Amino acid sequence: MQIGLIRVRTLEAVGAVDRHGPLIEGAFPGLRVDCYCIKDQPSGIHDDESEALATPKVIELGRKLESKVDAIIVSCSADPGVEELNKELHIPAIGAGRSAAGIARSLGEAIGVITITDDVPATVKVGLGDHFLAWRKVKGVETALDLESDASYANTIDAARELVAQGSDAILLACTGFSTIAIASKIAKASGIPVVDPVLAAGSIAYTLMLNGKG
Amino acid sequence: MQIGLIRVRTLEAVGAVDRHGPLIEGAFPGLRVDCYCIKDQPSGIHDDESEALATPKVIELGRKLESKVDAIIVSCSADPGVEELNKELHIPAIGAGRSAAGIARSLGEAIGVITITDDVPATVKVGLGDHFLAWRKVKGVETALDLESDASYANTIDAARELVAQGSDAILLACTGFSTIAIASKIAKASGIPVVDPVLAAGSIAYTLMLNGKG
Numbered sequence: 238m239q240i241g242l243i244r245v246r247t248l249e250a251v252g253a254v255d256r257h258g259p260l261i262e263g264a265f266p267g268l269r270v271d272c273y274c275i276k277d278q279p280s281g282i283h284d285d286e287s288e289a290l291a292t293p294k295v296i297e298l299g300r301k302l303e304s305k306v307d308a309i310i311v312s313c314s315a316d317p318g319v320e321e322l323n324k325e326l327h328i329p330a331i332g333a334g335r336s337a338a339g340i341a342r343s344l345g346e347a348i349g350v351i352t353i354t355d356d357v358p359a360t361v362k363v364g365l366g367d368h369f370l371a372w373r374k375v376k377g378v379e380t381a382l383d384l385e386s387d388a389s390y391a392n393t394i395d396a397a398r399e400l401v402a403q404g405s406d407a408i409l410l411a412c413t414g415f416s417t418i419a420i421a422s423k424i425a426k427a428s429g430i431p432v433v434d435p436v437l438a439a440g441s442i443a444y445t446l447m448l449n450g451k452g
Numbered sequence: 453m454q455i456g457l458i459r460v461r462t463l464e465a466v467g468a469v470d471r472h473g474p475l476i477e478g479a480f481p482g483l484r485v486d487c488y489c490i491k492d493q494p495s496g497i498h499d500d501e502s503e504a505l506a507t508p509k510v511i512e513l514g515r516k517l518e519s520k521v522d523a524i525i526v527s528c529s530a531d532p533g534v535e536e537l538n539k540e541l542h543i544p545a546i547g548a549g550r551s552a553a554g555i556a557r558s559l560g561e562a563i564g565v566i567t568i569t570d571d572v573p574a575t576v577k578v579g580l581g582d583h584f585l586a587w588r589k590v591k592g593v594e595t596a597l598d599l600e601s602d603a604s605y606a607n608t609i610d611a612a613r614e615l616v617a618q619g620s621d622a623i624l625l626a627c628t629g630f631s632t633i634a635i636a637s638k639i640a641k642a643s644g645i646p647v648v649d650p651v652l653a654a655g656s657i658a659y660t661l662m663l664n665g666k667g
Contacts, residue, residue: 441555450640
């Protein structure tokens with residue numbers, strides 16, 4: 238099954254755009270992932286304004302991909318454009334935020350959410366419903382770029398520990414930048430509870446489609 | 453990762469108990485599944501009474517499995533004993549109903565549910581929340597055993613078509629007997645919309661745990 242994965246952060250370096258592809262391909266046999274990114278947003282989505290700017294770009298890119306792929310993954314926990322693409326296109330569009338929420342609901346009653354933004358993405362909050370317990374923004378981080386430092390790595394682990402202390406029985410990482418730095422399994426080890434990685438969650442939903450013979 | 457899978461239907465024939473194991477092992481590399489079944493319930497769970505009878509048996513079996521496996525799957529869409537096992541045991545217990553609902557939420561806005569019972573299992577109804585649209589009981593079926601006939605197979609496809617006509621954009625199979633007869637991909641082909649198989653959904657949730665380095 239061929240997936241088109243849309244990054245909401247503009248990346249120029251060779252290999253950087255493609256980074257979420259191997260995460261999914263390595264975990265889900267039979268899924269092939271080509272990655273694309275929207276233009277002119279090097280800081281990605283990190284607040285309402287940057288989300289509003291990105292959404293039409295995601296939709297435009299999704300339209301271009303429709304004839305080339307079996308499904309689209311929008312690799313952002315805010316799911317920009319996902320609802321619109323599902324209404325318009327003849328192939329499914331999968332949002333990382335909604336996917337992570339759906340899977341987390343099955344793993345815990347009281348989910349702790351880690352973000353890079355000043356609130357929990359609506360997709361995640363609504364998706365978790367009464368399974369939502371609490372959230373933490375990673376200290377010192379304003380965009381996904383800031384996650385790629387040793388300090389942020391340590392601060393993310395700290396945020397998870399605080400959420401566990403508050404009673405979380407599972408953790409949802411509400412930014413696909415956490416997938417880029419592959420921190421989910423480290424947090425699971427440090428915290429002792431299940432952790433949901435948003436890119437792998439979207440892969441898992443795509444895999445469900447594939448197991449049913451879609452593409 | 454070693455899974456202990458609990459069937460809620462008592463099966464005697466060689467190979468019959470194990471039937472859900474290969475479904476999961478074939479789809480999710482690295483998951484190993486041993487299957488067990490509760491005693492004295494050859495008709496499985498098909499109403500409130502049979503569910504009440506099965507629940508303490510599932511809990512007892514789950515306790516016995518705790519030291520042998522990394523996670524437990526309760527292979528029934530009503531998730532009998534899952535909440536209790538998660539409170540009591542040190543390993544996760546995964547319910548097929550809740551798993552299917554979590555995954556279906558990510559695939560559609562208006563989910564159609566197919567059952568063998570006179571109502572939708574509470575786990576599925578609550579899990580779907582406002583993503584639930586409508587449901588159909590398969591004609592002529594009272595227990596999971598009845599699914600294993602050509603007539604039931606055709607009636608299940610008919611139920612799916614009716615749910616599509618009613619506006620469903622994805623279908624959830626709310627009995628693991630549908631997994632036993634491997635009908636999900638047939639329904640997906642006949643209906644043209646995504647279908648969620650409850651045993652594979654539970655496997656998908658277990659796989660999320662494994663990708664995080666649990667077991």
